[in-house]
Amino acid sequence: MTKRLFDCPKCNKLPDESFAQFEYYNDWFTTYPEENSIHIHFGDPTEDEEGNIQEVTFIKNYLFNIFKKYPQKKFFIFTDLTTMDNSELVPSESIKIYSEIFSHDQVGSVVMYGGTKDLNEIVFAINDLARSEVSVAKDYHEANQVFQKWQSLN
Ligand SMILES: [Zn+2]
Numbered sequence: 001m002t003k004r005l006f007d008c009p010k011c012n013k014l015p016d017e018s019f020a021q022f023e024y025y026n027d028w029f030t031t032y033p034e035e036n037s038i039h040i041h042f043g044d045p046t047e048d049e050e051g052n053i054q055e056v057t058f059i060k061n062y063l064f065n066i067f068k069k070y071p072q073k074k075f076f077i078f079t080d081l082t083t084m085d086n087s088e089l090v091p092s093e094s095i096k097i098y099s100e101i102f103s104h105d106q107v108g109s110v111v112m113y114g115g116t117k118d119l120n121e122i123v124f125a126i127n128d129l130a131r132s133e134v135s136v137a138k139d140y141h142e143a144n145q146v147f148q149k150w151q152s153l154n
């Protein structure tokens with residue numbers, strides 16, 4: 001496994017084996033089934049369309065396997081964009097796949113945090129297409145407040 005680029009108060013306590021990884025861009029994924037949450041920690045920005053589509057497809061497969069494993073659960077998805085910059089290239093094909101993912105019945109809510117202004121614009125484009133609630137937060141702390149609220153309502 002490659003070295004973690006992210007800093008997450010919750011995931012920092014977990015050993016490397018608890019994560020799935022898309023190594024090419026150093027993205028890390030883990031699931032907390034006991035509290036119905038999934039953490040996606042992006043690593044390096046993707047600067048080519050083909051790589052970005054592969055990355056989104058990996059994320060889709062990871063999430064859909066989790067949904068299959070816990071068919072009765074809905075999940076809150078933390079998406080950490082902190083290490084990304086504006087060189088991230090998100091082609092329309094990827095936006096389509098993201099909106100497919102976030103329209104899945106088992107996605108309760110998605111919060112993307114730590115993104116630049118440009119990345120947040122992409123998030124809003126996904127939100128327009130997705131059936132789930134997709135929102136933006138400044139940092140993990142703020143994302144976690146959205147999660148606490150979601151948990152109290154579900
Ligand atoms: Zn985390």
